[in-house]
Amino acid sequence: MRLHAGKAIEYTGSGCGENYLQVTQETQSMTTRPGRFLVATTRLLTVFSTISTTAILCASSVAMAADARKAKPNIVLILTDDQGWADTSVPMIKGREDSRSDFYRTPALERLAREGMVFSNAYSPAPVCSPARHSIQFGKTPARLRNTCHIATAAGCPHEVSIARMIKGVDPSYATAHFGKWGLSQTRIPLQEFGYDRSDGRTNNYHGDWRSTKDKRALPDDDPKQIFGLARRACAFIEEQAGQSRPFYVQISHYALHAQHAALAETVEKWRRLPRGRKCRPGDYLDSPPPLNGWILEYAAMIENMDTSLATLLDKLDELGLAGNTYVILIGDNGGGFRGNAPLRGGKGELWEGGIRVPMVARGPGIKPGSYCDVPVVGWDFFATFSELLGNTAALPAGIDGGSLRPLFENAGAGAVNRPREYLVWHYPFWSPFGSKAMSAIRQGDWKLVKLWDSGETRLFNLAEDIGESRDLAGAEPDKVKDLHAKLIGYLQAVDAEDWREIRAERQKRTGGAVDARRRVETYLKEAEQDHPAQLRKRIEQLGEQLARQNEVLRQSVHSQHADAKDTWARANSRCAFLRSVIGRLQERLRRIDKARSDN
Numbered sequence: 001m002r003l004h005a006g007k008a009i010e011y012t013g014s015g016c017g018e019n020y021l022q023v024t025q026e027t028q029s030m031t032t033r034p035g036r037f038l039v040a041t042t043r044l045l046t047v048f049s050t051i052s053t054t055a056i057l058c059a060s061s062v063a064m065a066a067d068a069r070k071a072k073p074n075i076v077l078i079l080t081d082d083q084g085w086a087d088t089s090v091p092m093i094k095g096r097e098d099s100r101s102d103f104y105r106t107p108a109l110e111r112l113a114r115e116g117m118v119f120s121n122a123y124s125p126a127p128v129c130s131p132a133r134h135s136i137q138f139g140k141t142p143a144r145l146r147n148t149c150h151i152a153t154a155a156g157c158p159h160e161v162s163i164a165r166m167i168k169g170v171d172p173s174y175a176t177a178h179f180g181k182w183g184l185s186q187t188r189i190p191l192q193e194f195g196y197d198r199s200d201g202r203t204n205n206y207h208g209d210w211r212s213t214k215d216k217r218a219l220p221d222d223d224p225k226q227i228f229g230l231a232r233r234a235c236a237f238i239e240e241q242a243g244q245s246r247p248f249y250v251q252i253s254h255y256a257l258h259a260q261h262a263a264l265a266e267t268v269e270k271w272r273r274l275p276r277g278r279k280c281r282p283g284d285y286l287d288s289p290p291p292l293n294g295w296i297l298e299y300a301a302m303i304e305n306m307d308t309s310l311a312t313l314l315d316k317l318d319e320l321g322l323a324g325n326t327y328v329i330l331i332g333d334n335g336g337g338f339r340g341n342a343p344l345r346g347g348k349g350e351l352w353e354g355g356i357r358v359p360m361v362a363r364g365p366g367i368k369p370g371s372y373c374d375v376p377v378v379g380w381d382f383f384a385t386f387s388e389l390l391g392n393t394a395a396l397p398a399g400i401d402g403g404s405l406r407p408l409f410e411n412a413g414a415g416a417v418n419r420p421r422e423y424l425v426w427h428y429p430f431w432s433p434f435g436s437k438a439m440s441a442i443r444q445g446d447w448k449l450v451k452l453w454d455s456g457e458t459r460l461f462n463l464a465e466d467i468g469e470s471r472d473l474a475g476a477e478p479d480k481v482k483d484l485h486a487k488l489i490g491y492l493q494a495v496d497a498e499d500w501r502e503i504r505a506e507r508q509k510r511t512g513g514a515v516d517a518r519r520r521v522e523t524y525l526k527e528a529e530q531d532h533p534a535q536l537r538k539r540i541e542q543l544g545e546q547l548a549r550q551n552e553v554l555r556q557s558v559h560s561q562h563a564d565a566k567d568t569w570a571r572a573n574s575r576c577a578f579l580r581s582v583i584g585r586l587q588e589r590l591r592r593i594d595k596a597r598s599d600n
């Protein structure tokens with residue numbers, strides 16, 4: 001098979017029973033090994049090759065859509081990393097003050113919201129990075145992709161069709177680029193084979209901290225987390241395509257706001273002088289380095305720097321006259337939790353709302369300025385959305401779980417997303433040093449059911465009335481539990497999702513039989529089970545001292561230039577998480593004992 005990207009698509013026969021893909025572009029040419037990916041791609045492109053390359057958007061009642069009919073729309077998808085749902089200055093729910101920060105400031109995102117639509121019920125596909133990124137890229141749930149954990153056992157989805165490959169199948173004239181954190185760490189497939197003309201390569205977290213995996217010097221002071229470099233590269237790419245009147249798809253995947261935190265020094269100092277917010281603690285403002293002090297200032301400054309890069313992008317689109325014909329969508333890759341996630345429950349690594357509900361704002365042709373959308377949407381919807389925005393009417397690849405958001409875009413946020421199923425399913429059969437447990441969840445309408453695999457318990461919440469998931473209605477609504485549980489289990493079985501017990505076995509195999517973090521906590525707590533209150537207090541005190549020592553290691557490794565600094569940081573971080581978890585549980589036990597005594 002031979003494929004000429006950017007020109008007409010043609011196929012030649014495969015020899016010796018093998019399929020070969022050759023991508024010929026203006027500046028690159030490569031030959032790849034045969035693989036299931038190529039077979040699937042061949043099938044998809046066979047479908048897409050029948051589509052007219054002049055397909056344009058259908059009519060819309062909204063004025064901006066008229067422009068879209070004249071030209072092929074451009075799309076910019078911005079993925080932020082570990083950004084909490086309420087860690088922006090845009091209310092994620094209209095009129096609800098606690099759905100935005102009283103401290104962090106994101107004026108460019110405010111502008112995007114004024115000119116576009118805020119999605120109040122936007123979800124990430126997973127509570128951690130890698131599965132979420134796979135899911136967005138391929139339009140399928142992590143459960144279906146069998147890629148649910150950041151230590152995925154799956155082979156990395158080499159046979160799946162990416163967003164960029166889909167776009168080029170619909171219309172080969174599109175230029176495609178990915179800048180920043182790729183995060184599909186289980187695959188060694190180059191991004192060109194996933195359809196990206198331009199990229200930073202197969203990057204991961206550490207590219208946001210170091211110059212390269214071999215050159216472990218910190219990034220230049222004027223480009224923390226590559227925030228500004230990403231914007232520069234994206235703007236240059238967009239300008240280049242504008243010069244050639246070529247439509248484009250650009251994904252900007254920020255390394256921010258993932259740890260390690262970093263920001264311009266002058267921005268940090270500015271934040272030190274600003275009024276303090278609810279999440280600030282007195283120690284944040286002491287004159288010593290993070291993590292003991294100052295993290296919230298650096299985090300706030302990092303959010304501002306990232307927001308400035310959004311402003312740079314929006315200004316560039318204005319300058320090039322492309323704003324009216326370009327969709328700009330910003331969404332978080334998974335939940336946050338730095339300093340809590342109120343009013344949501346939980347955070348990264350969990351399927352409570354704090355782990356999966358993320359900030360999302362979209363602007364573009366047909367999207368009503370200043371509007372809000374309450375309909376639940378999720379990262380695996382983008383594949384189908386972009387397909388429809390490009391005018392594709394052919395069938396999507398088999399197994400796509402998402403639906404197009406275009407009806408919501410063009411109906412002021414009202415309506416529904418037409419997916420193969422009327423519910424959303426998350427599957428996270430893993431537990432982490434953050435203290436999370438193996439969980440699955442399903443949402444249909446306002447109802448959400450959470451399944452805790454270790455105990456087999458189910459919890460039911462009405463999110464319209466209880467966004468904080470504080471009132472379990474499982475006992476009061478047995479029929480609803482039965483219905484949602486059956487759908488959840490049915491879906492997981494239908495897609496042959498990973499089993500939490502297999503994941504546990506795999507985890508133990510990888511760690512040489514060592515017990516996982518959660519079990520370490522349980523083992524420790526069992527040891528302390530017979531403690532008297534005085535012994536418990538002593539134990540908590542000792543653990544507190546250990547935690548202080550680990551915090552010091554953490555503090556020193558954050559800005560260390562040593563080659564092992566990142567590994568040291570990761571170990572200390574894991575130990576801190578373990579210690580905090582144990583201390584928290586022991587303090588809870590102590591409180592219960594004290595309360596029982598006072599009640600008597």
Ligand SMILES: [Ca+2]
Pocket residue numbers: 081082128129258333334
């Ligand atoms: Ca992340």
